[in-house]
Amino acid sequence: MYADICKMLGVKYPIIQGAMAWISDSSLVSAVSEAGGIGVLATGHLDGEGCRAEIKKIREKTNKPFAVNIMLLSAFADEIAKVVVEEKVAMVTTGAGSPGKYMKAWKEAGIIVIPVAPSVAIAKRMEKDGADAVIAEGCESGGHVGKITTMALVPQVVDALNIPVIAAGGIADGRGMAAATMLGASGFQIGTRFLVAKECTVHQNYKDRILKAKDIDTTTTGNSTGHPVRVIRNRLAREFEALEKQNASPEELDKLGKGALRRAVIDGDMDYGSVMSGQIAGLVNKEQTAQEILEDLYSDYLRVLESYKRA
Numbered sequence: 201m202y203a204d205i206c207k208m209l210g211v212k213y214p215i216i217q218g219a220m221a222w223i224s225d226s227s228l229v230s231a232v233s234e235a236g237g238i239g240v241l242a243t244g245h246l247d248g249e250g251c252r253a254e255i256k257k258i259r260e261k262t263n264k265p266f267a268v269n270i271m272l273l274s275a276f277a278d279e280i281a282k283v284v285v286e287e288k289v290a291m292v293t294t295g296a297g298s299p300g301k302y303m304k305a306w307k308e309a310g311i312i313v314i315p316v317a318p319s320v321a322i323a324k325r326m327e328k329d330g331a332d333a334v335i336a337e338g339c340e341s342g343g344h345v346g347k348i349t350t351m352a353l354v355p356q357v358v359d360a361l362n363i364p365v366i367a368a369g370g371i372a373d374g375r376g377m378a379a380a381t382m383l384g385a386s387g388f389q390i391g392t393r394f395l396v397a398k399e400c401t402v403h404q405n406y407k408d409r410i411l412k413a414k415d416i417d418t419t420t421t422g423n424s425t426g427h428p429v430r431v432i433r434n435r436l437a438r439e440f441e442a443l444e445k446q447n448a449s450p451e452e453l454d455k456l457g458k459g460a461l462r463r464a465v466i467d468g469d470m471d472y473g474s475v476m477s478g479q480i481a482g483l484v485n486k487e488q489t490a491q492e493i494l495e496d497l498y499s500d501y502l503r504v505l506e507s508y509k510r511a
Contacts, residue, residue: 205364205387208312208332209291210265212236213498216314216335216366217490218391219269219293220343220476221245222465223402226257228490231399234262235491240293244271245462248279255287265290267314272297285309293335296344298322300329314366318346323357323365331363335389338369342392342478345369345420345430351383358384372480374500381505390497392478397490403468406475413481422457425450432475436460 205214215237217224221244229239241258243251251268258266268284270277273296281302284292291312292299299306299315306313307330316335317323323334336357338350346353350369358365367380368389377388394400396407409432420428421440424447431437436456443452457474464473488496 205333205366208364209238209387211238213494214387215494215497216240216267216293216387216389217394218341218368218389219244219267219295220391220395221271222461223395223400224269225401226254226261228394228397228400229254229266230258230261231397231490232394232494233258233264233266235489235494236264237490237494238265238267238291239490240267240269242269243276243280244269244274246280247276248283251276251280252283252287255283255289267291267293267312269293269295270299271295272299281305284311298325298329299331300325303330316368317357318353319348320353320356320360324360327361327363333364333366333386334361335366335368336385337389338367339420339428339430340370340479341368342418342430342476342481345428350380354380354383354385370478370480372478372483374497374502374504376480377497377501378504378508392481393484393493393497394490395477396484396487397493398487399490402465405468405470406464406473407487409470409475410477410481410484411486413477413484415479415482417481418477418479422453424448425453429474430476430478432477432481434473434475435471436474 213236217232219240219242221242224242229241232239268289294315312332314333315326316337336354338353339345354367364386366387367385372393419433420430422429424444460474463469464475
């Protein structure tokens with residue numbers, strides 16, 4: 201099945217790098233795409249012209265296909281939706297809403313559209329709207345998450361749709377990829393492991409925190425708002441949890457969290473920065489180039505599949 205998704209995307213590996221605001225910029229995206237995966241530019245912190253500038257930087261470094269992720273709750277979503285058409289981007293991924301109102305323009309421009317879906321109902325809606333594939337993302341992922349685990353979500357989405365399903369959440373090695381394949385996935389989206397890519401420009405403190413993470417080190421904040429975010433537990437997360445237990449207002453929570461991701465990514469603040477990470481961080485234990493990560497993932501994946509064939 202992964203051969204089909206590779207053909208659709210025009211890539212060597214059936215691996216999409218997860219979009220991470222402030223993190224997956226032109227440096228990481230171009231490195232992943234040049235190495236044979238799909239690099240994904242995060243635009244949650246960008247306006248239209250900021251997105252255009254990053255696209256131009258990516259194209260200075262690679263002529264391989266890449267994607268732009270659009271957070272549909274962004275105040276600049278309309279701008280960025282037009283920019284991807286004007287810049288003839290090959291692929292768009294979306295999150296936090298339905299891309300239905302943009303679909304006609306994107307399809308007319310020949311853009312491959314792959315939305316993130318945290319539930320079967322949303323995945324079915326995306327297919328109806330014309331998506332080429334969906335990313336079924338379990339709550340093990342870092343950043344904004346749904347409520348269903350990858351193990352439970354992926355096979356249900358696969359059974360409900362007639363388009364390819366990309367598995368995301370809790371995947372950082374070949375075993376995770378092989379497991380997702382057994383659930384019916386045609387490809388894989390991986391974020392946390394790329395946080396420690398050498399081409400990733402995130403602050404070294406952030407990388408070190410991921411490399412030191414254990415299996416129980418993440419938590420979700422913002423549960424009371426209906427928009428939970430998975431992060432590495434630190435002082436900020438503990439204060440969030442305390443406020444939520446006190447039934448703090450959304451305004452109080454927003455004030456506490458404002459600028460927190462930037463503090464972690466740019467300033468390296470591991471106390472009051474939002475250190476977004478998936479639960480799989482405990483398996484991420486070394487810095488590598490994007491090419492080394494992709495080669496390791498894929499060779500490990502094939503090795504695991506082959507071992508089961510011989511069993």
